[in-house]
Amino acid sequence: MILECRLNYNNKMYGKGNAYIAKIIGKDLKFKFKREFINKDIEYSNSSSTTWYKYSWDIKETGLYEWNEDNGFKSERRYFKYDFELDIMEFIKLEDIDIIEE
Secondary structure (H helix, E strand, C coil), X not given: CEEECCCCEECCCCECCEEEEEEEEEEECCCEEEEEECCEEEEEEEECCEEEEEEEEECCCCEEXXXXXXXXXXXXXXXXXXXXXXXXXXXXXXXXXXXXXX
């Protein structure tokens, strides 16, 4: 499943921003979750003196994920479950994430 950034990023007003998707793999005392970050693909286009960035991620595993986007002006953090076999994504609330350490 390919997911694309929801916020706008450019080198004039927002900067490249902090956008990531990470698979949640456990609990962490400092950061709440242990995460494996998914590599993002970056496309860009130039319009006069402004460079616009567009990010996308290719999710290839079933699991719980954190999707964070922060362009310096607006910030969004969302969580979702993804089933690779069925290709189904379901957004969930932070409080509904229950991680059992093995």
